[in-house]
Structures are given as C-alpha cells and as structure tokens.
Amino acid sequence: MSKPRPCLPAALSVALLLSAALAQQTVTVRVQVRDYADFTRLTLEASAKLETTLSRTGATLDIQVDSPASLRLQTAPVSSRLVRSINWGRRGGRAILTVELKSSTFTYNAFTAGQPFQLMLDFREGEEEAKPPAGEKVSAPPPIARASAPPASGVRTIVLDPGHGGIECGAKGKLGALEKDVTLAIGLKLKAIIERNLSFRVVMTRDKDTEVSLENRAALANNNDALLFISIHANGSYKKSSNGSETFFLSLNALDEEIRRLAYFENTQAELEDRIAAREEEQDVLRMILWDMAQAAHIRQSSRLAELIQAELNALLGTANRGIKQAPFKVLTEVACPAVLVEVAFLSNPDEERRLVSEGFQNNVAQAIYQGLVSYIRLYPPEGGR
Ligand SMILES: [Zn+2]
Incomplete structure (x- = not known):
C-alpha cells in the first residue's frame, strides 16, 4: 500500500501560487462613453473578468471594481449629451470609477457581456424608476423587455x-x-x-x-x-x-x-x-x-x-x-x-x-x-x- 499523498498542503500551495500569480498580473480597464440616438452607453472593458458594484447618489454613479490583479485604469475623453465626466479614484485600496451625469434625473440599465469582460451601462434621460438598491452586485444581465415593443428611434x-x-x-x-x-x-x-x-x-x-x-x-x-x-x-x-x-x-x-x-x-x-x-x-x-x-x-x-x-x-x-x-x-x-x-x-x-x-x-x-x-x-x- 502506498503512503497517502499530502493532498491538502499541495492544494494549498497551488492555490497560494495561483493567487500570487493573479495578484501580480496587470489588468487593463478601459472606459468609454458614446451617445446613441436615444441613450448613452458607458462601456467598461477589461482584459480579465472583474467584480463590479454600482452605487448611485444624485447625479453620480460610482462603479467599484474588485480584482485581485493590479489594475491599469484608462478613460477615453468624454463628450456626451448625458454624461459630464468619468474619473478613476481609489478608496480603501479599491478602484472606483465616478460617473457624473449632467442631471440627477436619469435611468440606466446595466449588463455584462463578452470576453474577457465588459460592463455596459445604458443611460437614458427621465425620472428614476425602481432600480437595484445601492451596492447591488451586477452579475446576471437584467431582462430588458423589447420583444414586441416598437423600435425606439435609433435602436438598430x-x-x-x-x-x-x-x-x-x-x-x-x-x-x-x-x-x-x-x-x-x-x-x-x-x-x-x-x-x-x-x-x-x-x-x-x-x-x-x-x-x-x-x-x-x-x-x-x-x-x-x-x-x-x-x-x-x-x-x-x-x-x-x-x-x-x-x-x-x-x-x-x-x-x-x-x-x-x-x-x-x-x-x-x-x-x-x-x-x-x-x-x-x-x-x-x-x-x-x-x-x-x-x-x-x-x-x-x-x-x-x-x-x-x-x-x-x-x-x-x-x-x-x-x-x-x-x-x-x-x-x-x-x-x-x-x-x-x-x-x-x-x-x-x-x-x-x-x-x-x-x-x-x-x-x-x-x-x-x-x-x-x-x-x-x-x-x-x-x-x-x-
Ligand atoms: Zn438549410
């Protein structure tokens, strides 16, 4: 009978190695804002999957980005009907993208897509509807009912x-x-x-x-x-x-x-x-x-x-x-x-x-x-x- 292999320590050291490797990895995060006919889309694109958390206050939406990797944060210049500015900052070691809108009356849809990772936020003017409470994690795309709706102008x-x-x-x-x-x-x-x-x-x-x-x-x-x-x-x-x-x-x-x-x-x-x-x-x-x-x-x-x-x-x-x-x-x-x-x-x-x-x-x-x-x-x- 052979000796039992030291499974746990081996697995542990592999896990440590992996997280160390991930922590050393640099992930590039790019953000751009683009106007469409009836909405404005913010796209946050990263070279690896990220965890994002949204919180809204007045005309400001914060996107907190969590990743064990070190982040290289980039933004494209903003010239938009609805979005005034986007700025990266750090709070408690976490990267936060602050999106400032031109008005506090706006609605948005958030969804993730693509590989490696994309978070998209579609902003529209108008009164705030029932939205996810502050701090809710964006993971699964929310359903957007468009099946039988007539096309809004600009929607392709x-x-x-x-x-x-x-x-x-x-x-x-x-x-x-x-x-x-x-x-x-x-x-x-x-x-x-x-x-x-x-x-x-x-x-x-x-x-x-x-x-x-x-x-x-x-x-x-x-x-x-x-x-x-x-x-x-x-x-x-x-x-x-x-x-x-x-x-x-x-x-x-x-x-x-x-x-x-x-x-x-x-x-x-x-x-x-x-x-x-x-x-x-x-x-x-x-x-x-x-x-x-x-x-x-x-x-x-x-x-x-x-x-x-x-x-x-x-x-x-x-x-x-x-x-x-x-x-x-x-x-x-x-x-x-x-x-x-x-x-x-x-x-x-x-x-x-x-x-x-x-x-x-x-x-x-x-x-x-x-x-x-x-x-x-x-x-x-x-x-x-x-
Ligand atoms: Zn056929």
Whole structure:
C-alpha cells in the first residue's frame, strides 16, 4: 500500500501560487462613453473578468471594481449629451470609477457581456424608476423587455433567419429531426439572449413553422434597415461521416464544388434547376450581376462577422472546425447589411443529429453566435441613428 499523498498542503500551495500569480498580473480597464440616438452607453472593458458594484447618489454613479490583479485604469475623453465626466479614484485600496451625469434625473440599465469582460451601462434621460438598491452586485444581465415593443428611434435591428420552414423541411436526420425545427429553436433562443443582454431590436424572418421566400427574408432585413443578418441552418451531406460547424458569407466566385452543391441545396429546387440549366457563359454574366447586388458592399464586414462567430462555435461546441467559407447563397445576395449563414452541425450525421435536437446544445449554439456578435459589435459599433 502506498503512503497517502499530502493532498491538502499541495492544494494549498497551488492555490497560494495561483493567487500570487493573479495578484501580480496587470489588468487593463478601459472606459468609454458614446451617445446613441436615444441613450448613452458607458462601456467598461477589461482584459480579465472583474467584480463590479454600482452605487448611485444624485447625479453620480460610482462603479467599484474588485480584482485581485493590479489594475491599469484608462478613460477615453468624454463628450456626451448625458454624461459630464468619468474619473478613476481609489478608496480603501479599491478602484472606483465616478460617473457624473449632467442631471440627477436619469435611468440606466446595466449588463455584462463578452470576453474577457465588459460592463455596459445604458443611460437614458427621465425620472428614476425602481432600480437595484445601492451596492447591488451586477452579475446576471437584467431582462430588458423589447420583444414586441416598437423600435425606439435609433435602436438598430438584428435580423435572425431560421432556415427553411413550412413545407420546406431542409435537411432531414436519420432519427427524424428536421432542419426547419432545429433552426427555429436555435433562432428563438438566440433572440432571447440578444434581447436580454443588448439594446437591439430582434426581428425574426419567421417565429413559427411557416414558409418564407428567400426574397422576403432579405426584404425584411432591408425594410428594417438591419444592422446584421444571421441565417441559421443545419447541414446535410450524402456522407454520413461529415461533421462540424461552418460559417459562410457571400462569395461572388465560390468555385469549390462541395460548397456549390450546398448552396444549391439551401436555395430552392427551382433555383437549382435554373442554375444547372445555365451555360457556363451565363454563369459568368450572373457573376457580373452579383457584383451589383446589395451584399457586395458588405463582404468585408460579413467575412469578419463569419470569422468571429466561427471562432466562438469552435470554442463552445467542441464540434470540428470546418472554418469560414464563401458561397453564393441566394438568401445573402440581396441583404444590404453584413450577413452570414451559419451551418451549425450536420443533421445527416447521427451523432450530431442527437446533439442538434438537445436543448443544451441549442443553447450553446445560441450563446456562441451571440458571443461572436458581441465581438463584432465591439469592432464595428453601430452609428447612432438609423
Ligand atoms: Zn438549410
């Protein structure tokens, strides 16, 4: 029999080492304030997760920041309708950001998002409503009911497009799962996460099992002056072994045969027949026309969005990374904003089919797309106004 190992002292010394390492680490905390059409957003961004505590007195809001690491505190110059100044100070060894507003009548929503860490406060003018008592910790994002509210001026719209619907089932799994059901379930979960955490309006191209034409899906995005368009699909392949996630953006010359096949598959049957009938030179003409299409102006940002979403899918799902790809998806061509199509996993693969129908996996997919979206919005903050 071997001697029992000295578990506790070993664990203790590891813990001490860890906290010492963390204490020596320097975390950069940046704060900026930006006006939007109907609110002002303060974003506190850090290179590691922080504990924050808010307390409000009159026209002042203090944000206490706790972290075992040493903090490098930065602020961007403030020029805002509602916020007069932001200043870092220290009290009892703790870093405190003092936000001074121009008036003591204001309301705010606080939420955390992103990786490594973001605290966002959206200030609005007006009488104070019931707010969290002073000193309450901000941890989970508070629910912001926006589901059926009309868009306030300046609030941008994100369009979510669950693929297929109605008589168009999309891919079918061996165990009976239908793509149209999986995409709708993920779309609704993603909608809820966005509305809970971000000040965007979310419009679905469908929120039930109905048929919507590809033209109408794109038109819905354009009529709402959408900030982003995200189409959600589950993949199908004749090879049972095909697996993994991939995110597409529009390409004007995707030549990869498998991608062309998939693009045909996701477009309508009529579209498929038309395309097959078209001669090579006609396809060249089509390619020329594509350059004039709405999406052509947004391809760079679309590819960035695809990249960020794909990175989160890989990190969160543990599915094989099939990468970001370009394909001539019809639904994307007419969309006049950055647009991507996510093929979450393969319904034609029984293992992935089982995952695709599970609530947990669907939640993870929604969470991954959401994280990609947050990273994208950080890179390309929407302009105020519509
Ligand atoms: Zn599909």
